[in-house]
Amino acid sequence: MAVRLVQVNLKARDDVALGRFWAAALGWTASGSGRGATPVAPVGFDWTDPDAPVCVDVIAVPDPETVRYRMHIDLATTSAAHQAELVARLLSLGATAADIGQGDVPWTVLADPEGNLFCVLEPREVYRDTGPIAAVVVDCADPRGLAGFWGPALGWISHEVTGDFARLRSASGNGPFLEFIRAPGGATVWHRAHLDVVPCAGDEQAAEVARLRALGVTPSDADPGDVPWVVLADPEGNDFCVLAPG
Known part of the structure; x- marks a missing residue:
């Protein structure tokens, strides 16, 4: 049993x-319906496919402001020229340079048109086959502890675990x-980004929710109302959603 x-x-x-x-930015397509949700995914994306890429879902809310960013996306590049071209293209699309105290680093920190921070990485061998999204990065107090939860939750493999990363x-x-x-820093009341997971084929939402609770999830303060997730x-304390299987 696992969620995806x-x-x-x-x-x-x-x-x-x-x-x-x-x-x-990702070379994908946006399929907004005008109802407050715009999925962003590759052409032909099938979210029920167990090998489908991790995508982006943009949700409209009345006030999306937050006091601190705990999660961001890192974009992969294949060469120094690709990194420079991608940064220039993103700036032309409405991104802005962001200074979060990163200093002199080989990657570029940007903010999207609504202020969500993300990074355009320099070429790294570890990300050569990830697709456009190299990593989803979460700031936390205990990386080892969170990896100890999310690894079993997703059935994912640890590639590197230290006290700081x-x-x-x-x-x-x-x-x-x-x-x-x-x-x-600690958790905030409101986050601009969170993860969505879904039970793997043949698994039920209720059973996976019970399993995740046994792994150490805590109650969420969010109240989504009458929804299927x-x-x-x-x-x-990072909120995430368990979607209903498709």
Whole structure:
């Protein structure tokens, strides 16, 4: 039993506009319906496919502001020229340079048109086959502890685990890494991004929710109302959603 990571959920004032930005950034397509949700995925994407890539879902909310960013996306590049071209293209699409105190580093920190931070990495061998999203990165107090939860939750494999950093990836070796980095500060009330997971084929939502609770999830303060997904919080209070199987 396990759940599958299907998407990074981003909050936005204008889901259609932000979805178009991320579609252009990733080379994917945005399929907004005008109902407040704009999925961003490759052409032909089938979210029930167990080998489907981790995608982006942009959701409109009345006030998406937050006081601290705990999760961001890292984009992969294949060469220094590719990195420079991608940064220039993203700036032309409406991204802005961001200074979060990173100093002189080989990667570039940007903010999308609604202020969500992300990084364009320099070429790294570890990310050569991830696709456009190299990693989903979570700031946390205890990387080892969070990896100890998310590894069994997703059935993912640990590739590197230290006291300050942990890296997981699907056992199939497909798609991005899920990374945890030690950072100061605690949880916030509201986050701009969270993970959405879905039970694997043949598994039931209720059974997976019960299993995740046994692994150490905590109650979530979020109240989504009458919806087909379940909102939980990981051991450090990061909300995530367990979607109903398709």
